[in-house]
Amino acid sequence: MKTALDCIPCLVRQSLEAARRVTAEPAAQERILREVLGWTAAMDLCAPPPLLAQRIHRHLRRIGGGTDPYQTVKAAHNRLAAGLMPELRRRMTAAPDPLYLALRLAIAGNAIDLGAPVETDDKAVRAALANALEDPFAGDMEDFRRAVARGGRILYLADNAGEIFFDRLLVEQLAPAQVTMAVRGAPVLNDATLTDAREAGIEAVAEVIQNGSDAPGTILDDCSAPFRHCFATADLIIAKGQGNFETLSDTCGPIYFLFKVKCPVIAEHAGFAIGTHVLAGAAVAPKPPPNCAIDTEKDAHERP
Amino acid sequence: MKTALDCIPCLVRQSLEAARRVTAEPAAQERILREVLGWTAAMDLCAPPPLLAQRIHRHLRRIGGGTDPYQTVKAAHNRLAAGLMPELRRRMTAAPDPLYLALRLAIAGNAIDLGAPVETDDKAVRAALANALEDPFAGDMEDFRRAVARGGRILYLADNAGEIFFDRLLVEQLAPAQVTMAVRGAPVLNDATLTDAREAGIEAVAEVIQNGSDAPGTILDDCSAPFRHCFATADLIIAKGQGNFETLSDTCGPIYFLFKVKCPVIAEHAGFAIGTHVLAGAAVAPKPPPNCAIDTEKDAHERP
Numbered sequence: 001m002k003t004a005l006d007c008i009p010c011l012v013r014q015s016l017e018a019a020r021r022v023t024a025e026p027a028a029q030e031r032i033l034r035e036v037l038g039w040t041a042a043m044d045l046c047a048p049p050p051l052l053a054q055r056i057h058r059h060l061r062r063i064g065g066g067t068d069p070y071q072t073v074k075a076a077h078n079r080l081a082a083g084l085m086p087e088l089r090r091r092m093t094a095a096p097d098p099l100y101l102a103l104r105l106a107i108a109g110n111a112i113d114l115g116a117p118v119e120t121d122d123k124a125v126r127a128a129l130a131n132a133l134e135d136p137f138a139g140d141m142e143d144f145r146r147a148v149a150r151g152g153r154i155l156y157l158a159d160n161a162g163e164i165f166f167d168r169l170l171v172e173q174l175a176p177a178q179v180t181m182a183v184r185g186a187p188v189l190n191d192a193t194l195t196d197a198r199e200a201g202i203e204a205v206a207e208v209i210q211n212g213s214d215a216p217g218t219i220l221d222d223c224s225a226p227f228r229h230c231f232a233t234a235d236l237i238i239a240k241g242q243g244n245f246e247t248l249s250d251t252c253g254p255i256y257f258l259f260k261v262k263c264p265v266i267a268e269h270a271g272f273a274i275g276t277h278v279l280a281g282a283a284v285a286p287k288p289p290p291n292c293a294i295d296t297e298k299d300a301h302e303r304p
Numbered sequence: 305m306k307t308a309l310d311c312i313p314c315l316v317r318q319s320l321e322a323a324r325r326v327t328a329e330p331a332a333q334e335r336i337l338r339e340v341l342g343w344t345a346a347m348d349l350c351a352p353p354p355l356l357a358q359r360i361h362r363h364l365r366r367i368g369g370g371t372d373p374y375q376t377v378k379a380a381h382n383r384l385a386a387g388l389m390p391e392l393r394r395r396m397t398a399a400p401d402p403l404y405l406a407l408r409l410a411i412a413g414n415a416i417d418l419g420a421p422v423e424t425d426d427k428a429v430r431a432a433l434a435n436a437l438e439d440p441f442a443g444d445m446e447d448f449r450r451a452v453a454r455g456g457r458i459l460y461l462a463d464n465a466g467e468i469f470f471d472r473l474l475v476e477q478l479a480p481a482q483v484t485m486a487v488r489g490a491p492v493l494n495d496a497t498l499t500d501a502r503e504a505g506i507e508a509v510a511e512v513i514q515n516g517s518d519a520p521g522t523i524l525d526d527c528s529a530p531f532r533h534c535f536a537t538a539d540l541i542i543a544k545g546q547g548n549f550e551t552l553s554d555t556c557g558p559i560y561f562l563f564k565v566k567c568p569v570i571a572e573h574a575g576f577a578i579g580t581h582v583l584a585g586a587a588v589a590p591k592p593p594p595n596c597a598i599d600t601e602k603d604a605h606e607r608p
Contacts, residue, residue, distance in 0.1 A: 009320060
């Protein structure tokens, strides 16, 4: 999807929050904010919001000497999620429909998002998980169930640290399909990387790969060739979170988007109210680009 | 007060909202937003936020061929306020302490603010007035009562359309002082102008003057000489709303600020939580500029 005008104030706010994680020095925070405003004034709104976010966060990491300003908060989110797992596993064991519960818990875990204008404190995250089945849900569960039952190779695009623990519950329900989980190729915002996948024990239940990109979403042109090959040949793609939806919603393919609607722009683009748990299949993915034919879509992603 | 870094995302958001009032054309809205981002990247943060807002709204009125993009919503706020007046007058008649009730109603009316990140629909405004005495209050009412009882000449700096109806209730309680109410010199945002003062019937209870400026606050250097004279010679100044607080909080003088705290930046600067009804006397006005002596303050405002 394109960057909406409403994304701009939100990106500026996010940049200020990020600048404060990089430096405690107000003058340095101001310099970063002014640079971001300058870029934003000239940005290409045809690109999805994660492209500007990628640029901002790259710059912030450069200023911070390569250290990840989100490392501490990501570790805290992983600890929080790990602490919630025993209770969630109990719920899974007792669930009449484990695939459905796992799906809802994975979407509820999408509450952990430092990019969106939402509360992400421990209390909010605990409440999101506890109420996972009460939040409004939009999606064709039976269609998803059939797609999963066909088996084959499933590519699961992870979203955030912490959240990735709950993704594991869903991955475990996708057997007998062979699951590959892709994480970002480098730290950006609080997005999950290889370290987080390992902490969540994903390697015990799926192959884990990096997508080769440091965008907080999946910008195919920016991803590695091995990742793109995996994307183009998967039988089913599960794309988690708003960032992956923003960057892939115009891409043709056997994609299911799983996310919680957290801002008015996504609400309008996806067609669901804020707070909704969305399971949006390929049929719901709006506006395929012109000349995007179903039978050539895989080749289309195989750009060098 | 200076513009805080947190004011920047808010000003960008406000600019987008304003651009949408000027034109329904997305390309024109985008052009306006890009200009604002460019200005903001280079703005002087030592100036108060209303200075940048003044520049933005001047530009918007120019684009709109001089028409006031807020005219419709201001008229609606005036109608809403007028409709609430009979009930408020009944409450005033029954009040054991009419000065205090009028003060709280005037501050509650400050809920009508299209610049701040708050709800200003009819329901929110009605609720704000209904709960005027329940909201937290910070200020020395007895000190204010004594200042009013000394009489003399009171200059009342109005804030917004609609809200100005409730200011009238307070003005009526300021007798036997002679009250002059100052409104903005030209339309800006939803700030009250001469038209709104007339609609609220202020001329029946006070002299009404314009301040000669189109800033959504009181930037003394930008105001007319007659207004500055009135400001410098008043026995008491009542400055209504966040905009007047932002522009005058570092100014010495016999000023009482009356406003509802509506954003985190003001909350920190004023030292009160969001939602608080504030009556901040001169003693609370923080950080007088260097060399601002009490006995020379009036001359200091008499710049040509």
